[in-house]
Amino acid sequence: MKYKHLFFDWDHTLWDFEKNSEMSLRALYENLELRSLGMPSFELFFKQYIIINDLKWDLYRQGKITKQGLRESRFQETFAHFSIEANDVAWTLETRYIDETPYQNHLIDGARNVLEMLKARGYKMHIITNGFHESQNIKFAESGLEPLFDVLLCSDQVGVNKPDAKIFRRALQLAGADRKESLMIGDNLIADCVGAREQGIDQVFFNPKGTKHLEKVTYEIERLEELLEILKPL
Numbered sequence: 001m002k003y004k005h006l007f008f009d010w011d012h013t014l015w016d017f018e019k020n021s022e023m024s025l026r027a028l029y030e031n032l033e034l035r036s037l038g039m040p041s042f043e044l045f046f047k048q049y050i051i052i053n054d055l056k057w058d059l060y061r062q063g064k065i066t067k068q069g070l071r072e073s074r075f076q077e078t079f080a081h082f083s084i085e086a087n088d089v090a091w092t093l094e095t096r097y098i099d100e101t102p103y104q105n106h107l108i109d110g111a112r113n114v115l116e117m118l119k120a121r122g123y124k125m126h127i128i129t130n131g132f133h134e135s136q137n138i139k140f141a142e143s144g145l146e147p148l149f150d151v152l153l154c155s156d157q158v159g160v161n162k163p164d165a166k167i168f169r170r171a172l173q174l175a176g177a178d179r180k181e182s183l184m185i186g187d188n189l190i191a192d193c194v195g196a197r198e199q200g201i202d203q204v205f206f207n208p209k210g211t212k213h214l215e216k217v218t219y220e221i222e223r224l225e226e227l228l229e230i231l232k233p234l
């Protein structure tokens with residue numbers, strides 16, 4: 001068999017980022033009593049937050065606002081949409097959201113089962129994630145998946161994010177893996193797949209929504225279970 005080392009992305013590939021964000025905000029909506037401030041319902045609050053957060057992330061990626069600017073404004077502006085002025089509560093919400101969300105542990109459908117099967121089939125498995133190790137380490141531990149992995153590499157430990165070559169090279173080195181026997185699996189076409197491809201590592205694009213694209217990838221899947229077809233027992 002061609003592959004021995006499987007490098008997985010974490011957020012949106014194994015860890016259900018959307019669901020966990022929603023669960024965390026739902027708990028904070030109750031806990032901070034946002035309804036009493038005039039927020040009509042959790043559903044409307046969450047829907048508006050998603051719109052504003054996406055806009056802020058676009059601005060951040062374009063270099064038009066800083067990460068701090070994003071953090072200071074996203075809940076404040078969500079509140080403003082409902083004519084609520086409570087900057088102190090908005091900031092408490094922001095800090096608690098960042099601190100508490102890593103403790104949520106909803107996984108992408110099939111993640112646990114597929115990883116356990118692949119482990120049993122003899123594959124070495126690792127994580128390469130764009131994120132801060134402080135919060136990512138909590139997520140790894142809370143997920144219960146941590147024992148399945150050998151190398152858990154966060155971008156802040158290397159100083160660059162995927163798709164930078166340096167993070168892939170560092171991960172291969174730590175795992176003692178040859179690029180030709182390695183496979184990168186992730187939901188981000190550029191960061192995970194193009195990044196790995198440029199390092200001569202084969203890729204699986206996890207594309208659950210079936211988003212159209214023009215990049216050449218080694219494999220493309222909509223469900224994690226499809227990995228079990230690609231990766232036979234060693």
Ligand SMILES: [Mg+2]
Nearest residue numbers: 009011012187
């Ligand atoms: Mg991801």
